[in-house]
Amino acid sequence: MSTIPSITLNNGTRIPQLGFGVWQVEDDAAEAAVRTAIEAGYRSIDTAAIYENETGTGRGIATAGVPREELYITTKLWNSGTKDWSGPQGQDAVLREFDASLAKLGLDYVDLYLIHWPRPMHGSFGNIWSAFEKLAADGRARAVGVSNFGPAQLDALREQSGLVPVLNQVELHPYFPQDELRAYHAEHGIATEAWSPLGQGKTLLGEPALVQVAEKHGRTPAQVVLRWHLQRGVIAIPKSVTPSRIRENIDVLGFELDEADLSALAGLATGERIGPDPQGFDWN
Ligand code: NDP
DSSP: OTTSOEEEOTTSOEEESBOEEOTTOOHHHHHHHHHHHHHHTOOEEEOOGGGTOHHHHHHHHHHSOOOGGGOEEEEEEOOOTTSOOSHHHHHHHHHHHHHHHHHHHTOSOBSEEEEOOOOGGGOOOHHHHHHHHHHHHHTSBSOEEEESOOHHHHHHHHHHOSOOOSEEEEEOBTTBOOHHHHHHHHHHTOEEEEESTTGGGSGGGGOHHHHHHHHHHTOOHHHHHHHHHHHTTOEEOOOOSOHHHHHHTTOOOSOOOOHHHHHHHHTTOOOOOSSOOTTTOOOO
């Protein structure tokens, strides 16, 4: 498990390059899934307030028997449109949401706290980021970052604050490789984290070009896709509630994709997202 590579973030902290995501895992199933993942060797867990499974995730963390300092826990602020995030009261609201997440997780700090969506149609998220600066300064969030941000929102944050998000968690898989955004991130010292790294386990894993690469290496299509993320310097957080898949998805270290494999995977890019486009997406 210590062989899972890690990436150094712009604040000097390190994040494992492969983590375990728990979106769409019911709260009462999260404990077993997270424990199975930690037993399989995962050290990084990705949850969010809106997943409504921070309590089960926290139980899995508590019962897995691994010291807290060896784990890397991410959760996210649900900057819901039903709350007023502007002004000083917006900052207090963030701190309350953060406290609620910590209490559910049963932790006294998280390794990474993210703004879940930019919601650009609602204007500035500056007050939210000010609260994130406070959490980072207090050390209750060892690192702070964003999710689903585009260059326009990242530019706005950089203009407002000296605190650059450590990473941006975005949809990224071979159908949608995000090369332009990755280049922007690289230029500004922001790491790239892939959500839905397996393309949600749907048609992607049956693509003939991918299956061929998998057969060549005696691996599964999921393992090849995760290997692709690692070799591109991207952090991936695959989700599964199936114990055999949880173990399969972390067994990605004993092989290397060559140029021909990488170009076969590059050929899968369609430019199509599975999820919504964050620039136009609101959930209210
Ligand atoms: P993934 O790409 O991780 O795919 C998960 C799906 O693939 C599940 O249905 C799972 O099935 C299946 N699967 C997993 N492993 C395998 C395998 N080896 N072979 C075949 N099928 C497999 O999608 P997610 O959308 O869950 O993304 C991963 C994580 O990213 C989320 O859990 C969440 O933490 C994060 N995320 C963040 C978002 C954001 O806005 N910031 C948005 C979406 C996701 P089963 O569980 O039945 O085994």
